[in-house]
Amino acid sequence: MKRMTTREAFAGYIFASPWILGFAIFLAYPLLASMYFSLCDYSVLKAPVFVGIDNYKLLMGDDLFWTALKNTLLYAVLALPASMATGIILAMLLNAKVKGMAVYRTFFFIPSLVPQVSLAILWRWVLDGEHGVLNPVLKNFGITGPNWLNDPVWSKPSLVLMAMWGVGNAMLIYLAGLQDVPTQLIEAADLDGANSWQKTRNVTIPMISPVILFNLIMGIIGTLQVFTVPYIMFPNGAPAHSTYFYTEYLYDNAFRYHKMGYASAMGWIMFLMILGLTFFSLRMSEKHVHYQGS
């Protein structure tokens, strides 16, 4: 390797300059500005007025804030494990070397291509209490389906169902991970007389643990920001605010009530939550994640 030359370094900065600018304008500046705005009374129409930590104090006493936060965390606790399990199971089925893998892979992936707005409209129609199709189908199996959209107990499970349906991206990442598991390892376990469950538990899962960690972190970041689907499927967080999520309340504060400082404070709390959960996952994973060759 040649050492760095000034000419090369100069070219390096020039080539990187769009991103250096983009980073400064669309990331670093907004991030710092929202920290400042979060300490201000700010409506965008008038200049911000510094009020210290008032917004944070108000948030702590805001019932709707807690409702939105609880809804979001509860949804994440339900949706993340459900969609991770679905993704891993589908990937393992696809990896089982049966005929038609490419076709099944396409089938499972197609729902992930659907734009979120269409997805929300379609599922509203599937789950609708009066004319929806799911409950009549369930009835054929002797199951009386719940009132998915209008019962506060079932509104979140409806969204979890949809999250499981749209698991295609993560599934492909798991599948790529599974295809990287050395066949010798599985064969060695076979020779030792391990059954399928033991092989999965003791060989496959540890081998794909880095991919699981990756999908977990991406899942946390995405799930905490959930917005479009509930916004369209459940106007104003109906029924009984059971689907009023964090980003929706933040959006409403910013663009409906013009409480931009308040919304910025919410944004920072979310950012800190994501940072905290990511670092927590990374720390917890140290014991459980197995990296090949290290």
Add this chain to the structure above:
Amino acid sequence: MKSHQSAITTQKIVVQVLLVAFSILFLFPFAWLLLTALKPIKETMSMPIKWIPSKFLWSNFKDAAIYGHESLGYYPFLVYAMNTIVLCALIVCGTVASNAVVAYSFARLRWPGRDLAFGVTIATMMVPFPVLMVPTFALFRHLEWIGTYRPLWVPAWFGSAFSIFLLRQFFRTIPFELTEAAKIDGASEWRIFRTIVLPLSKASLAVVALFAFMGAWNDFLGPLIYLLDQKTFTLSLGLQFYQSQNGGTSWNLLMAASAMVIAPVIILFFFTQRLFIQGIAITGLKG
């Protein structure tokens, strides 16, 4: 040995059965969408459910495309579709152009602070959009860009962490001997980038273009914040508007419109399947 063989066969059968069962579950909502889109309005409401339309009303697609023009004075679906296509084109071009250049710098040029800058770039993927939303809106408002497409496509021309990461991974796999030789011959970095690296990276550039297109086609929150005039709406935003206007009365037209929003993405996927799957797999594995 024989029992081992038959155990494997049973296992394969179980897997096949499960795969078929899951396929039905995953495709069922689409079947329902299409069936609804082809029904006369009365049959969408009939109980017990009328599965197969008595007559396949292909004209529903046409009606959905021109729906609402009496009250609005224009064809909303077609206008939204045009808007979306223009916006997608601007975003895709910007994403590919800016990220290719930046990723080249990160992958193949050495400059002080590069590795730190790359680390910071990766870390920015954790920053949620909602925390940036207010100041970004204030910035665009200050520029008097609210109500235009600029807040939606201009940032695409300044790089994004995810695409930089993806392209850098690809660019690094190009043998350095290729570019070193050109360097010794006195070729400029720009020339090496244009004549050696880009032609060898068509597949990876296509992956980035594809993801950018999907992101732009699907985006809802961005247009919701920045677009004000109905005439400028994108399909995602327009479809939602369709829904609230219809109030659930003409589900057949709404489903037909939905199908027309979904179809381009699925068709694109079918033509680019291999690229797509490789691209997604790489994001997880090399991370």
